[in-house]
Amino acid sequence: xxxxxxxxxxxxxxxxxxxxxxxxxxxxxxxxxxxxxxxxxxxxxxxxxxxxxxxxxxxxxxxxxxxxxxxxxxxxxxxxxxxxxxxxxxxxxxxxxxxxxxxxxxxxxxxxxxxxxxxxxxxxxxxxxxxxxxxxxxxxxxxxxxxxxxxxxxxxxxxxxxxxxxxxxxxxxxxxxxxxxxxxxxxxxxxxxxxxxxxxxxxxxxxxxxxxxxxxxxxxxxxxxxxxxxxxxxxxxxxxxxxxxxxxxxxxxxxxxxxxxxxxxxxxxxxxxxxxxxxxxxxxxxxxxxxxxxxxxxxxxxxxxxxxxxxxxxxxxxxxxxxxxxxxxxxxxxxxxxxxxxxxxxxxxxxxxxxxxxxxxxxxxxxxxxxxxxxxxxxxxx
Numbered sequence: 001x002x003x004x005x006x007x008x009x010x011x012x013x014x015x016x017x018x019x020x021x022x023x024x025x026x027x028x029x030x031x032x033x034x035x036x037x038x039x040x041x042x043x044x045x046x047x048x049x050x051x052x053x054x055x056x057x058x059x060x061x062x063x064x065x066x067x068x069x070x071x072x073x074x075x076x077x078x079x080x081x082x083x084x085x086x087x088x089x090x091x092x093x094x095x096x097x098x099x100x101x102x103x104x105x106x107x108x109x110x111x112x113x114x115x116x117x118x119x120x121x122x123x124x125x126x127x128x129x130x131x132x133x134x135x136x137x138x139x140x141x142x143x144x145x146x147x148x149x150x151x152x153x154x155x156x157x158x159x160x161x162x163x164x165x166x167x168x169x170x171x172x173x174x175x176x177x178x179x180x181x182x183x184x185x186x187x188x189x190x191x192x193x194x195x196x197x198x199x200x201x202x203x204x205x206x207x208x209x210x211x212x213x214x215x216x217x218x219x220x221x222x223x224x225x226x227x228x229x230x231x232x233x234x235x236x237x238x239x240x241x242x243x244x245x246x247x248x249x250x251x252x253x254x255x256x257x258x259x260x261x262x263x264x265x266x267x268x269x270x271x272x273x274x275x276x277x278x279x280x281x282x283x284x285x286x287x288x289x290x291x292x293x294x295x296x297x298x299x300x301x302x303x304x305x306x307x308x309x310x311x312x313x314x315x316x317x318x319x320x321x322x323x324x325x326x327x328x329x330x331x332x333x334x335x336x337x338x339x340x341x342x343x344x345x346x347x348x349x350x351x352x353x354x355x356x357x358x359x360x361x362x363x364x365x366x367x368x369x370x371x372x373x374x375x376x377x378x379x380x381x382x
Contacts, residue, residue, distance in 0.1 A: 063348040067145060068206040076348040078137040080220050081204050087136060087220030094132075094238070097278050098125050101245050104271040105252045112255060117248060124241040131234035132219060139344040140224030141210030143190065143198065151191035180323035197324070199304055210342055213296075214303040223303075226344070229337045232293055239283070239290045246279035300325045300332040 063076030071080045080087065098121070106118040146154065171186040173193055184193045187200050190207045194200070198209035201222050210225035223231045249272050257265040266273055296306060301322065305311060311322040326332050 060352045061348070062346065062350045062352055065352055066346070066348070068142065068204050070204055070206070072348065073137075079139060079348065080136060081215070081217075081222065084220060086217040090132070090218045090220075093278065093282070094125075094128065097245060097275055098241075100271045100275050101248070104269060105245075105249055105275070108252055108256070109248055113251075121241070121244060121248075124237060124244060127237045128234060128241050131230050131237060134230040135219045135223070135227045135234055136221050138221070138227040138230065139346060139348075140208050140222040140228075141212070141226045141342065142204075142222075142224075142344075142346050143192075143195070143207045143209045144346055145189075145207075146191040154191065154193075178323035180321060182323065197302065197305070211302055212304055226341055232297065232337065235286060235290050235293060239286045242279050242283045242286055245275060246283060249276050249279065297333055297336045298329045300336060 061076055063072040063079075066072070069082050071082065071084070072078065073080070101121065102118065106121065109117045173184040173186075174181050175184060175196070176182070177196060182196050184196065186193050187207055189200060189205065192207070194207055195209050197211045198207055199212040200207045201212070201215050203215050203217075204222055206222070208222045208224045211228065213223040213228055213231075215222045216231070219231065219234070221227065252272055253262075253265060253269065253276070256269065260268075293303075295301075296303065299322065301311070301324075305322075311320050326335060
């Protein structure tokens with residue numbers, strides 16, 4: 001059977017063209033001439049843009065039928081992964097520590113030392129929250145899945161001798177990047193060969209391209225090329241904010257303990273003690289994470305590549321050269337943090353194209369569905 005020779009017609013559509021030799025119903029017999037108004041022709045059916053074929057239904061947007069596990073808010077303008085609870089915990093910890101600092105520590109430090117302390121804390125807090133929200137609600141670089149026709153055309157190019165229920169081993173293709181051979185793996189979920197530095201996130205159920213780094217439940221989203229700079233700025237600014245609050249709380253407790261007993265000072269300021277505990281146990285992990293990602297930025301590596309040892313001898317194999325490195329720390333930092341952001345490819349606010357149309361004569365000069373170029377299978381617009 002040829003590709004796309006059949007169409008699914010919803011109820012209410014016009015009847016299909018009659019086969020050759022069959023009697024076609026003619027027009028209704030004209031009414032006898034005489035006075036009276038002319039007959040009114042029946043109105044044509046109205047078609048909705050949702051592709052469901054139902055009458056009067058509003059057109060659906062692509063975020064409403066998105067195949068991944070993401071959650072969308074504000075009409076698809078904001079997106080988040082499924083870890084809403086962990087992301088809420090991150091917000092709670094940052095907000096609780098900062099609010100307690102402004103209420104119980106800043107008044108004393110501003111009066112005894114300088115007014116610059118609450119100003120610096122406010123600037124750092126604003127920067128942390130803005131970077132966190134941009135990281136969490138930004139598309140990390142999700143690649144649209146292949147359409148049915150594109151997947152069928154690609155499957156024809158791959159030799160699959162097994163039965164319909166047999167799942168063959170992962171198939172790969174090799175491409176040359178800066179003199180280094182890179183393997184492209186086939187994604188059975190998205191039905192396409194993943195572009196370089198792309199990985200399928202099992203949590204979000206999406207192929208994230210454009211330099212996939214990792215899935216971070218603390219920010220509630222994957223980290224890719226489109227939001228990596230926001231993620232790096234978030235952990236870096238959070239390190240400064242945590243260290244600043246920790247130092248200010250220690251200064252506050254020290255100055256108050258000079259006026260009275262240290263134990264009585266701790267009893268009089270339980271909020272400061274809570275801030276001290278939170279900052280003490282979180283600063284080490286945040287500083288370590290900031291240092292690790294600084295190393296990745298300077299080397300133009302991703303967390304996924306570093307863990308898998310893609311360009312090193314971690315797995316016991318021969319060490320290979322990173323083809324994406326520019327051989328310069330400054331150039332790598334500029335390429336990762338200062339380059340232009342690629343546009344989003346999933347078009348969340350776009351309308352779903354109707355998959356049910358009125359039957360029309362099939363032209364021989366129309367290309368088959370499988371004849372579309374493979375460019376759309378590696379991240380093009382659907």
